[in-house]
Amino acid sequence: MTDGGLRERKKRETRLALSRATIRLALERGLDAVSVEDVAAEVGVSERTFRNYFASKAEAVVAAQVERGQRIGEVLRERPADEPLWDALVHAVVEQFEPATAGPDADRYGAALQRLLAEPAVQHEVFRAHATAQDDLTAAVADRTGTTADDLYPQVVAAVVSAGLGAAMARWTRDPGQSLGSLIRDVFDQIRAGLPDPR
Template structure:
């Protein structure tokens, strides 16, 4: 057995327990509401101690939003892998869609979690914080793409990349809110495309 084997096993075990806590908490949030669900209830239902809960999640909000942070580097990698000649808006759209398409979708659960995000002030504030973290990852990648293909030397790649990333994430936020308020009746990707088209006109 190699030296890294015990470490790998511990990491796999940690991921399994973290996922178990996350799934248990999400179910409790859906059944009882975010505010009404306590950390003690989550820990008991997941079969861990309250102290153990905090080894995996800094707060109750991070149970919902932790995965959002983890997706950021995946989107950045997908963006970097797009064809060099692809327009910036299109490349970013494809990167965002690749992440959604790579995950198993449970629209009903996503709707319930989405409602929590918009109806719970602490979750909403943390969500915006995580969105800023995505921007810090995506802007340098997009700026480099713009820099490598720019025809106009006067163009500011960082400024353009910041505007496109901020605009795209704002459109995603608007599309998600519309999707949630409409109880998932409309296609989320189509809503995002319509929002982007509105600001690119």
Template sequence: MTVEMGLRERKKAATRDALSRAAMRLALEHGVEGVTVDAIAASAGVSTRTFHNYFPGKEEAIVAPLTDGARAVLTLLAGRPADEPVWDSVRAVLHEVVTPPERMEETVALLRIVQTDPSLVASQLCGLGEMQAEAAALIAARTGTDPARDLYPHLVAGVLGMTMRVVVSLWAGGGGDGDLPGLVDSALAQFRAGLPVPAPRPAPYAAALADPSG
């Protein structure tokens, strides 16, 4: 029975992955408005009914390669040593989640599409919101706090979700050439330091921002 369940779960995961990859590929080729649920299902070799067993709509399928990282956060966080300082756990988890993906160019292109489409932004934020609520429960259990009354687990979970989203967005904006783990470390260091106001940029840099033509 255990073997049968294992095979079934792997098959379901493979089908979901095929659907999300098909949705992403079609969105990159035709734009979001040019994608339909029927086309996604056909591209993945399944029925439209099967599609709806995995995703409520095309938007959720398109952003799945991004929101699946949020789900991975929960699994990784739950697997960290119980006596590990919570911020060390957060850092280790983020390092694993934001490792540059195999399909880096596709991921960068997808992020750019998401950032310009309100419906995709909403789907991505919804996935991150669900992750943060569950992450807060995990952090509360590790720190002996109460997620129903205490701010701390929710704030840490919020930092976790925000860091992942901002770092990946900044990385994608630079064409995928940045140091993702380095950006994570910089973000967490600033949070742990109380998010101090950074020193002003040198004058030539500020002038260049004020006058892009120069």
């Protein structure tokens, strides 16, 4: 790995560490009760370092989501060219969320996460993250299918993936006792089947 690549990886790791620390502390104490100084101390960096990465705690909360969105596009581009698109998409999406498993305090975690995501500042950042992730995925789908990001097909696919992932995350947040990876697979199975009438 080149020095530039190593630097970028370290920056990415620091950014994610700050994001995870912000989320962990906010779930424990509430976002307003957590200071930037608290988060920086948790990660072992300066408050200035936090400010170099994020303009606000809300932006830090959503950074892991932004990272996952970017990784979905990257992984999709790395999948075998002859793999069916939806198989590749499911793999790329699930890979980013598979570690999310239920723990003994799953219900309490889910309730705290709902409160955190309901914060107006966090909701604004989530909206921005969704838009960015959808644009990134549109470009990745276009690359894979020989279309362009301006074409309708990759835009529709990215929008459907975004909506399906949003539905899975919303369900998991309400019931974190289940496997998020399994839930995402179930959502995508229904999408691939053409969303048949459940009756």
